Amino acid sequence: PPLxxxxxxxxxxxxxxxxxxxxxxxxxxxxAIEFMKTFDFFRHLSHADKKVLMRHVVLMCxxxxxxxxxxxxxxxxxxxxxxxTPSHGYCCRDSELDRLILHGVIQILRRIxxxxxxxxxxxxxxxxxxxxxxxxxxxxxxxxxxRLKYSKSLMSYVLSSRGVQKGxxxxxxxxxxxxxxxxxxxxxxxxxxxxxxxxxxxGIAQEPSLINDIF
Numbered sequence: 001p002p003l004x005x006x007x008x009x010x011x012x013x014x015x016x017x018x019x020x021x022x023x024x025x026x027x028x029x030x031x032a033i034e035f036m037k038t039f040d041f042f043r044h045l046s047h048a049d050k051k052v053l054m055r056h057v058v059l060m061c062x063x064x065x066x067x068x069x070x071x072x073x074x075x076x077x078x079x080x081x082x083x084x085t086p087s088h089g090y091c092c093r094d095s096e097l098d099r100l101i102l103h104g105v106i107q108i109l110r111r112i113x114x115x116x117x118x119x120x121x122x123x124x125x126x127x128x129x130x131x132x133x134x135x136x137x138x139x140x141x142x143x144x145x146x147r148l149k150y151s152k153s154l155m156s157y158v159l160s161s162r163g164v165q166k167g168x169x170x171x172x173x174x175x176x177x178x179x180x181x182x183x184x185x186x187x188x189x190x191x192x193x194x195x196x197x198x199x200x201x202x203g204i205a206q207e208p209s210l211i212n213d214i215f
Contacts, residue, residue: 024080025062032061036127041146045139052134053127053143060126060181067105068119076106108180112173115161121154122174126181 036042070079079085130143159167
């Protein structure tokens with residue numbers, strides 16, 4: 001269960017000095033939002049459409065970012081920037097979601113042997129999702145144009161770097177990873193909603209509001 005605020009803010013100790021715990025989940029979500037804000041089309045979206053888009057893709061971007069950084073550092077398990085892992089690396093053997101979060105994305109990226117340029121273009125495609133329900137029609141059309149642009153760029157680069165024999169298969173696997181991230185996002189949101197419902201106690205500190213907004 002969540003700790004009271006007075007205890008949760010204490011964190012680790014170093015001698016007589018208290019070291020606050022860093023909420024890496026919150027940090028990663030904020031970084032994903034800042035990444036989305038770098039796209040020119042994003043600032044043209046209405047406030048309502050920005051919220052709809054962020055609620056759908058921020059968690060997917062976070063999973064992909066953590067997966068790639070862990071893969072790039074030759075790790076077999078998902079790691080935050082300080083080397084810690086979600087849930088302290090504990091994986092319930094019966095939980096497919098745990099396995100996907102801690103190992104699944106890394107394994108897929110390793111199988112594809114994705115490079116940094118492919119990763120950046122794939123991450124842009126995650127953001128440019130015109131199929132999200134709740135987006136206004138004009139902005140759906142704008143996102144579709146952006147999606148086609150980045151899709152063509154990724155295909156062109158993959159064919160150039162991997163050749164016409166291996167390129168199409170690699171491109172197909174990269175696009176399939178977006179479907180995997182979508183399923184992960186939906187299941188992670190459902191798990192978070194259940195966890196928050198079971199852990200809720202009046203007067204006890206809850207997750208930061210941004211986390212609940214995204215989830």
